[in-house]
Amino acid sequence: xxxxxxxxxxxxxxxxxxxxxxxxxxxxxxxxxxxxxxxxxxxxxxxxxxxxxxxxxxxxxxxxxxxxxxxxxxxxxxxxxxxxxxxxxxxxxxxxxxxxxxxxxxxxxxxxxxxxxxxxxxxxxxxxxxxxxxxxxxxxxxxxxxxxxxxxxxxxxxxxxxxxxxxxxxxxxxxxxxxxxxxxxxxxxxxxxxxxxxxxxxxxxxxxxxxxxxxxxxxxxxxxxxxxxxxxx
Amino acid sequence: xxxxxxxxxxxxxxxxxxxxxxxxxxxxxxxxxxxxxxxxxxxxxxxxxxxxxxxxxxxxxxxxxxxxxxxxxxxxxxxxxxxxxxxxxxxxxxxxxxxxxxxxxxxxxxxxxxxxxxxxxxxxxxxxxxxxxxxxxxxxxxxxxxxxxxxxxxxxxxxxxxxxxxxxxxxxxxxxxxxxxxxxxxxxxxxxxxxxxxxxxxxxxxxxxxxxxxxxxxxxxxxxxxxxxxxxxxxxxxxxxxxxxxxxxxxxxxxxxxxxxxxxxxxxxxxxxxxxxxxxxxxxxxxxxxxxxxxxxxxxxxxxxxxxxxxxxxxxxxxxxxxxxxxxxxxxxxxxxxxxxxxxxxxxxxxxxxxxxxxxxxxxxxxxxxxxxxxxxxxxxxxxxxxxxxxxxxxxxxxxxxxx
Ligand SMILES: Nc1ncnc2c1ncn2[C@@H]1O[C@H](COP(=O)(O)OP(=O)(O)OP(=O)(O)O)[C@@H](O)[C@H]1O
Ligand SMILES: [Mg+2]
Numbered sequence: 001x002x003x004x005x006x007x008x009x010x011x012x013x014x015x016x017x018x019x020x021x022x023x024x025x026x027x028x029x030x031x032x033x034x035x036x037x038x039x040x041x042x043x044x045x046x047x048x049x050x051x052x053x054x055x056x057x058x059x060x061x062x063x064x065x066x067x068x069x070x071x072x073x074x075x076x077x078x079x080x081x082x083x084x085x086x087x088x089x090x091x092x093x094x095x096x097x098x099x100x101x102x103x104x105x106x107x108x109x110x111x112x113x114x115x116x117x118x119x120x121x122x123x124x125x126x127x128x129x130x131x132x133x134x135x136x137x138x139x140x141x142x143x144x145x146x147x148x149x150x151x152x153x154x155x156x157x158x159x160x161x162x163x164x165x166x167x168x169x170x171x172x173x174x175x176x177x178x179x180x181x182x183x184x185x186x187x188x189x190x191x192x193x194x195x196x197x198x199x200x201x202x203x204x205x206x207x208x209x210x211x212x213x214x215x216x217x218x219x220x221x222x223x224x225x226x227x228x229x230x231x232x233x
Numbered sequence: 234x235x236x237x238x239x240x241x242x243x244x245x246x247x248x249x250x251x252x253x254x255x256x257x258x259x260x261x262x263x264x265x266x267x268x269x270x271x272x273x274x275x276x277x278x279x280x281x282x283x284x285x286x287x288x289x290x291x292x293x294x295x296x297x298x299x300x301x302x303x304x305x306x307x308x309x310x311x312x313x314x315x316x317x318x319x320x321x322x323x324x325x326x327x328x329x330x331x332x333x334x335x336x337x338x339x340x341x342x343x344x345x346x347x348x349x350x351x352x353x354x355x356x357x358x359x360x361x362x363x364x365x366x367x368x369x370x371x372x373x374x375x376x377x378x379x380x381x382x383x384x385x386x387x388x389x390x391x392x393x394x395x396x397x398x399x400x401x402x403x404x405x406x407x408x409x410x411x412x413x414x415x416x417x418x419x420x421x422x423x424x425x426x427x428x429x430x431x432x433x434x435x436x437x438x439x440x441x442x443x444x445x446x447x448x449x450x451x452x453x454x455x456x457x458x459x460x461x462x463x464x465x466x467x468x469x470x471x472x473x474x475x476x477x478x479x480x481x482x483x484x485x486x487x488x489x490x491x492x493x494x495x496x497x498x499x500x501x502x503x504x505x506x507x508x509x510x511x512x513x514x515x516x517x518x519x520x521x522x523x524x525x526x527x528x529x530x531x532x533x534x535x536x537x538x539x540x541x542x543x544x545x546x547x548x549x550x551x552x553x554x555x556x557x558x559x560x561x562x563x564x565x566x567x568x569x570x571x572x573x574x575x576x577x578x579x580x581x582x583x584x585x586x587x588x589x590x591x592x593x594x595x596x597x598x599x600x601x602x603x604x605x606x607x608x609x610x611x612x613x614x615x616x617x618x619x620x621x622x623x624x625x626x627x628x629x630x631x632x633x634x635x636x637x
Pocket of ligand 1: 019020021026027028046047048049050051052053054055098632635
């Protein structure tokens, strides 16, 4: 197998995030220093409220850290402009949200297609990829439905399909298996693992799911907004 | 794709779309009617003022308009009239003789303005017969009759059948003095005119002032008042006589014309207020719909939609609704203005504009009544849409996606 060269895709340096919850400051992240290399298959675990979602948001530029620095593929995130950041996300990051966050006015098929459309992928290629992807996640029969006409698990799968269809370099997944039955969860995990092995796609999960932790190559535990443990298997 | 999402958003939030559209449609239609009615009223006033009095175009001897004088006459007015009639847009023409003098009935006398009219032509051109509110109009052949203004009749305590004596100086310097029988009392619609004016048959007047075969003024009525400038030029060309001046009503009644123009400007204020109401309505609904969908914009941005694309998305939604609303509003505006142009809008109390009184307002269906509201609605909606569009484009995805 061809050896994929490892580079630091995400680097954080003393990242702090303080939220303002109705005047009360909440320290969601308390100085996180982490380096994530390309090709990782990493799970971030920790109790609820430990800062997992916050961390994923910050490393993808969906949120700005209160203090500290984030490098994305060697670029300082805070120095990127709005359009540049959007393009970077579009081309390099697939995000699977904890709350699915599908576009309500678009059908399943269109939701999955959307990012490729933004990126200007040709129509036939787009179509082929969407069909293949929907097949993989088992949503072929519901491609014309709107998100509101789907179950939670189905929506979760659409979100996964949307994130992966354009084969971005990095997939950030916030509890991707939380709403799936164990069979579907296992299948998807299997698929992600295969993608990771074959293409070197980087995966970062936040999870409570033992199955995900099991298959992860690296396990980072957050506690009170700090890295508690960090072990590579 | 942005357009597709915009359209779907519009159809998904039907209630909000209808509300926004309603504000625009009402605003558009209202201002369309206001413009239609006021334009109609102005046209009406102008039509009445020109058609019944000064005519649309006047022909005089060069310099008469600036400095009227009994000596500045048109000598072969019959043939000039025929030439004028030859122009396609000319409907009618009528010659007039003007002179001042002293008028008396019995012991009472006052200054009068004598107008000699060709009765048949004057009736055809300016409805002279309709101005006679008491008694009869003048006979079509000269028969020493006089019709005098209502105010003048009062001053002279004249009644129908009274003997009316005019005393003046004729064009040849001799003394002009003759007696006429009052057959009618006239109301021209302008009290000041009626206080001094008396009408004689043109031939009686010519005889009195020794102006045989001559007139001071030829009044021309055209079929299309909007083309009066062109017709004026055409008449000038066909006459080809530098000793004659051919003037459109805008020059003849300059102060009236200026007053009309100034009045029209005043309408802009009413329009502005309507547009302000529309703008506030639009701002409110658009802003609400953006706030309501903060989360969706957050998602769009999170998956890689550029801020500028989100900006366009919001603006597209506003513009699509606006164009639809303008379409519906235009239909309504034309329809309502059309109805008002036929049936008119009647005021309980008469309205006076430019010295002309009228009780029923007729609207006009014209391009202005669609263009002006169209441009203002589109402009104000787009301007107002900018603010929420910028707001949506600036959304921070993580924060936006936490809101429900
Ligand atoms: N926008 C916000 N405003 C205020 N507080 C916030 C905000 N977002 C997160 N928090 C707080 O920050 C802390 C970390 O939240 P975060 O969502 O990152 O936790 P998490 O590890 O993802 O939890 P879970 O496992 O429940 O998803 C929590 O205490 C949370 O209440
Ligand atoms: Mg979370």
